[in-house]
Amino acid sequence: MRAPGFAVIALVLIGATLAVLVAVSGRERAAAPAVAVSAVPEAASVAGGGVTLTSTAVELPDDAAVFPDGPNVALVNQRCVACHSASMVLTQPKMKREQWQAIVEKMRDTYHAPVAEGEVAPIVGYLAGR
Numbered sequence: 837m838r839a840p841g842f843a844v845i846a847l848v849l850i851g852a853t854l855a856v857l858v859a860v861s862g863r864e865r866a867a868a869p870a871v872a873v874s875a876v877p878e879a880a881s882v883a884g885g886g887v888t889l890t891s892t893a894v895e896l897p898d899d900a901a902v903f904p905d906g907p908n909v910a911l912v913n914q915r916c917v918a919c920h921s922a923s924m925v926l927t928q929p930k931m932k933r934e935q936w937q938a939i940v941e942k943m944r945d946t947y948h949a950p951v952a953e954g955e956v957a958p959i960v961g962y963l964a965g966r
């Protein structure tokens with residue numbers, strides 16, 4: 837009997853490779869294992885390698901998310917809380933109108949706060965009138 841030719845061997849190898857690829861790709865992807873998230877008990881600690889990590893509870897101060905009511909407050913809330921909290925503004929020392937004007941212009945010119953030309957005055961009015 838004649839030995840099988842090169843073409844036959846090559847075809848068999850290609851066929852076998854395709855069969856393996858189809859079998860592998862057809863397999864269902866294993867679902868990611870569900871991660872159980874449980875509340876960390878107070879003062880839980882983990883030790884290992886000479887290091888002990890202990891969790892602790894911290895009380896964060898209240899941080900005003902929005903500005904308190906006042907004229908043009910909606911505009912101020914739209915323009916002034918994208919980058920920092922309202923508290924960042926509310927906890928500043930008392931300032932005069934020109935100082936607030938300079939701050940609003942700095943926010944717009946330096947940090948690119950989206951404040952249109954006509955919006956500067958109403959925002960300054962709100963801040964200076966607090």
Ligand code: HEC
Nearest residue numbers: 915916918919924925928939940943947948949950951959
């Ligand atoms: C595009 C981002 C952005 C927006 C929007 C923005 N700010 Fe700021 N603001 C900043 C950054 C950044 C700082 C911190 C500057 C620093 O630490 O010097 C800051 C700081 C401040 C401070 C602290 C004092 C100071 O001069 O640094 C005040 C007051 C303030 N912003 C007011 C406002 C008001 C009012 C508005 C709305 C008109 C506003 N910001 C909108 C980015 C922004």
